[in-house]
Amino acid sequence: MKYLVMIQGSQADYEAMRGQASGNSPAWSEKEIQAMFAFMGEVNNDLSESGEFVDGHGLAEPAQTRFVSLGEDGRPVVSDGPYSETKELLAGYWVLDCESLERVTEIAARIATCPGPEGAPVYPLVIRPILDEGGDL
Structure with a gap:
């Protein structure tokens, strides 16, 4: 069965990874960025294997x-980000083909241990089963 595993983040998190700390996100060092990329690369390699x-x-x-939404007149309305009313947005995703919900949950738990600076926000990972072409699980 295929699953979508999603991780969230905020504009402040992206800025923190560029070295700009905010009240909720401490600045990341180059070493912390490299550790995060190495960790994610290892996870992806293991999942590929x-x-x-x-x-x-x-x-x-x-x-x-x-x-992009529809206005009252039915015409498209386009809004650019960032959005102050939206605290967190999708920051990344994996589509995984796993034997069970338990297995994909193990993978999400591993991803949740990704290294980062002390005090950085920790977001839950969201797992969603992907329906097949007929709309079935």
């Missing part, structure tokens, strides 16, 4: 985001 990795990517910062 096990045949469970289908796809996965980090996403650009919320400031690069656009929301």
Whole structure:
């Protein structure tokens, strides 16, 4: 079964990774950034070797985001980010093909241990089963 594993983040987190601390996100050092990338690379390599990795990517910062909705007149309304009303947005994802919910939960628990600076926000990972083409699990 395929699962979508999502991790959240905020604009402040992306800025912290560029060395700009804020009240909620301490600045990351170059060593901490490299440790995070090495950790994620190891996870992705292990998942590729096990045949469970289908796809996965980090996403650009919320400031690069656009929301598209329909206005009252039915015409598209486009809003640029970042969005003060939205504290957290999707920061990255994995599509995994795992034998069970228990297995994908083990993987998410491993991802949750990703290193970062002390005091950095810790976000839960969200696991969503992906429906097949017929809409079934």
